[in-house]
Amino acid sequence: MKKRIIPSILLQQGTQACLSQNFNPWRTVGTLTQSLRLHTRRSCDELIILNPGIASISDLTDRFFNIIINEVDIPIAYAGGIRSSLDAQLIINKGFDKVFITSAFIDDHKILASISETLGSQSIGVSLPYVNINQEYFVWDYRLKKPTSSSLLHSLHDAISYGAGEIMLHSVHHDGQLSGFDRNLDSILEQVSSPIPILLAGGFSSPADFRIALSNPRINAAVASSLFSLTEHTPKTIRNHCLSNNILMRNTFF
């Protein structure tokens, strides 16, 4: 399988794109439209919209969906405010290809099963923010701004058994730091027996980071945000770096 480079766009107040540090929004970098144009023009493989501050998807406007449809001709996923399979259906029907859930999964794993049965596992992912406390990994709850009592490995297994098609592991401590990704996850990843696609997010700071992460056979995609806004690196330059290091990446003709 080809490895993927996925810019994430964190939304605030509707359609403002911003960067976060340790899961706290800290700097606006433009609008959603500008970000989508920038990333697609720079030849990213996919996009993820993160909208954790939204209470319900009924708060999403037609303008928001029109921006997505008008600007994007590559795969795009959405996360934020999804509480049911009906919510997920609406998001996909309006132009997204996949959805990710976090809070709904933390509250009730059956919501994940319901979405997976309705849309198929390939359309539903689980995003698991996590923190490392004394060498133990725990899922982190964005709403409470603190770790849950659920171990990351246990939640990962639950996500797989309840029908997730992809899992995004997002290090809260590394988020937005541009200090390198979490290289200590091997012990967790080695215990995942299912060959489910795993996305890694948080801290990517250089093409070498992507090369090292994507060289791991258990990691299918690297998700980053600050790097693409605050440095000269683009998905295309990073992909070329990975290709030159014999990592299978997407080819384009046009």
Place this chain on the structure above:
Amino acid sequence: MVHQPWYPLLGTIMIKVIPFPFCNMGAVQRFLTKSGYSFELSFDNLNASDIVILPGVGSFEQGMTFLKKSSLYSAIQEHAYRGGPVLGICLGMQLLFESSDESPGVKGLSLLKGKSSKIPNHESFSVPHIGWNSLTIPSDVKSTYSMFLAHDSLTTLADFYFVHSYVVNPEDSFCISSTFSHPSGNLCASIHSKSIVGFQFHPEKSGKDGYNLLKSTIDSLQI
């Protein structure tokens, strides 16, 4: 409601898109609008020359339940039996066949013989199959069956976006117009039989390469 571009139409193709309530309709509509095609989400006055598109996403049972409840099941079958062009994308391609292991006991449109089964598990191949992959044109395929792919160099140089857990196994292997690589052997990535075309991948989400492939396919399907 007919969606028509403001600029002159490319020929007189009318495209009817199956309005699945759970699929990525927006992406298909975007392609059709940006490419200048006239399309409808309604099946009134279906003509033999109309191109029927079945978009992807969802489970096999859900797709068939919707087609039966909305009376589109027989309309699509009759259209195909009359030689009308049909284009299935992802789940839409799987629905063209007889059944799927995803939904045992649920009958598909049965326009082509065969069924979908789960992508074989393998430690070096993640399932669901999500991401970009390259296509291979089978060497033994009849040239007319791969007309949309073999003569188009972009398909041998570009990658396309896949997102699926099940894969079609056509009884007639000659209808396979391209495959993708799997450790257990090549699996079906697209089919073409007479006026029926199916893509397991999503050309409407594969950037410019996908748009070019989809456009050349639709233009070739004109009667």
